[in-house]
Amino acid sequence: MDYLDFIDAVQSLADGVLFGTTYALLGIGFTLIFGVMHKINLSYAAASIGAAYASLLVLAVMKAPPALVFLVAAAAGGVIGGVVYLIGFRFIPLANPLATLMSTVGLLLLIDEIIVHTTQGVPLNYPALFSDVIIRAGPFTLRGDLMFVFLIGCTCMAVLLTLLYRTRLGIATRAVSQQPTAAQLCGISVDNVNVLTFVITGVVGGIAGAMIGAAIGMLSPLLSLPLTVKGLVVTVIGGLGSIPGAIIAGLLVGGLENVFQFFRGVSERDLYIMLLLFVFLVFRPGGIFAAAPGRD
């Protein structure tokens, strides 16, 4: 491997890690919901893309700066999150994890179809900030818009972590995730905490969707299924219920994806990601940061 190849490999890794922030955000959403409700929300990635699409409605009404569009995406994500909780989780008894799995599958299909029906399945342009900024560091180039996505992603994670570990809501959320009955006895409304968790993860998802749109420059309904699979892979590699794990895993998967592609081409790339997952499951089933064992 000569010098040029080495530069290319590192560049691929760097690009992948920056894009991996979006995977990290999705992984956080999946893992938070799993941590609090011990259920999986398969419609999360589709809802995030849906929130990004919803934010495009703002552009249909007026000429808005990209920052506003991103904020609308976050807000839309929160609303969609709340709705998903209401029709997918609220009325299904806790003892039926399979039922919620199926209801989230139904929601995934529903959100996808709504997107396809309103846009005819055609890819739409998505605004991006700093898309024409290229930072050059020696032989390497870093995309300005990807750096912005990375920054926003990191800020989002920092805010979320602050929320979880330094606020009362955060304490309540963690209490419900560890011991729902005891939390209820302490006067914490499990229902309210659940709704808020969904809304917050919805906001995170909305930001993730907006960042994905900004990084690619376009939105397409093609995105929801692959992102769901990648989000799940990231969640498992990071450890279920662990937010720092989801972050590291997201960056890892993003970077390795590009590296595998660089060395082995695009047909085998996903195969290696799956193998990586298998390796983790066999040797470290708890993930990178296994969540602190609960009562089980």
Added chain:
Amino acid sequence: MLKRIAVLAALGTVALAFSTPVSAQERTVKITGFGAKSGVVRIFGVNSEAALKAAAEVINSSGGVTLGDGSKAKFAIEFLDDRCNAEEGISVARRIASTDAFVAVGPTCSNVAESLFGVLQKKAGDASDTGLQFPIIADVAAKGGLAKISEWAFRNVPSEFDMYKSLFAWLKTQHPDLKTIYGGVEKDFAHSNATFGVMKAQAEANGLQVLGQGEWLLADTTFSTQVREMRRANADIVAISAHPFTTCGVLKEMERQGVRPKLLIGLTSSSSIETMQGCAKQAEGIIIPTSFAPVTPEATKAAENVAKHGGSADLHSAAAYEIMFILKDVIEKQKIMAKPDTVAADRVKMREGLAALKETMGLLGKVGRADREAIKPFLYVHAKGGSWVVLHKPAS
């Protein structure tokens, strides 16, 4: 009291008089199209449906179609969604075949066509083959060689082999100084993958040196690795065989990395509004061969009509539009009766009629027919200022 009854009776008679159809000979022939109206390919189904309806309206307004017994009938169009799913496509075709229909138009997706044509009787009249005996004419499914699968399968799609052969030969005459080419291909979609093989072969046949190819998948979102290699190769021409989503993704990445080839060539399916909506600026100048552009009066009128019915005319929906006229032609030539008791005979007549066609009238000129496939006239368009403009019309 009596007066009231009289008034009511009078009104009733008048209503009855108006409700009796003026022409008791008014008949309808229902033509069912089917294709993808779900998922990312929904736009194809929407456009095909609009094109079928638009063409039917034109035919109906000029008198309709003459059936075998001399009566005139109007076309009615129905369109069924197969969700680009092979099982559902077969089910839809069987559903249509269980009605009085004697032909169906579709499908959109090549994978559905593969399965569906495989279910049809391979050789017409082969008693040992229990395949379905129902003629199907495809408007969009463009993967090479599909009509070969069955003698009941017909297509009105352009031949990508001919189009790219002609394009590369013409480019050689226009730009003899360009020597190298770099390719890009969407590997997991049969259509783009197969067409890339054609592009590569034709490029080499015209003396261009293929420096390499970038590969990606249908739903990929980052192309930095592929475009970086493209930049290193620094070829004169870049040919991209991919659909609008990834084509735009690659073009945007090329803009970011400063890759500016002297010529850009694209996939036929990407000569649509999707590409213009996604990346008009980056796609500026890309050359794509197509079998439809509003350059003739018929084509312009067709485009207007299809737009009126809620779709847009491109090379795929134009094929559906033309098919309605082909069907009218065959119905009249073969004297199809379109009665419930002549269904089996009508289907055989339709098949023989379609097989016997040597040429049909297309929107851009005469369309030849051979081996149940269409030999369509084509031209080259390029993206200029956010829309597709004709670059060159090769002499056929």
Added chain:
Amino acid sequence: MDFYLGLVQIIGVHTLLGLSAYCVLLTGQVSLAQAGFFAIGAYVAGMLTVLAGWPIVPALLVAAIVAGAMACAVGFPALRVKGLMLVVATVAFGEAVRLFFFNFNYQLERGGFHLGPHGGEGFRQIRYFPEHGWSTLEVMLFIWLVVVLVMAALWWMDHSRAGATFRAVGEDELAAQSSGINITAVKVSAMTIGGVIAGVGGGLFAHYTTHIEHVQFGVVLATFAVAYPILGGLSNVFGTLIAVIFIQGFLIEGLRFMGDWRNLLFGGLIVLAMNVRPRGLIDAGTVAAIRRFVLRCLGKGKERAGA
């Protein structure tokens, strides 16, 4: 008539797909790998009838065995994890199988044509049924013969000790293990049986669609596979059948008259069904109610005859 026969064929094959996931679900595991075993069955059966000229029944048997063997091999590492991690592990395996067939090229010359799996382009001309003069009715009966055999086998197993063991592991692993049940053996056997059923289903699928390609065997098909038993209820095999009829018959074909709204209703009705009947369309309560109803009818009949 052909249309209804074709629809019944589809319901039959999808029931096999659903039953393969049902088997694994009995032991409490959600496996999204059934589409992968389905694919293996499809390609193996197709290659045997097209390239090796085998008749259909031996081809299906071999396809089932190969898929079952694959399931057994995958089961051991995959079943070390539980819950969501197993879901993701099985998704990963299913995707790995699909990607394998995406890259798989094995063509032989047969009668002037190149036949066989051709990577991304798929495997065409699997025309055993039409070439050997099978009518739609005969294909349908053949498919349903297999379905009835599989359902009968599963029903019998369910009412035997093996079934009780499976369900015990499914309900509470710790208690089952404490009772001396070898959990790994149970889970791997369930996975293997599921793999065998999926292999047969896949073989039939290849022959009635005549063309298979990697795209068909993705996450969506895997999700449908688990959707059928979950929607139908895990108390008995008929739940899966009812769910397949509901989805394929009612939602996909029956709602066709709604045009574009059909697809929106698809997801919506699944959400509604899960909210209204979380244990499935036919759950233990429904079975008990049906049993009571039947007994009451029989009892009334006896009364009338007796009195």
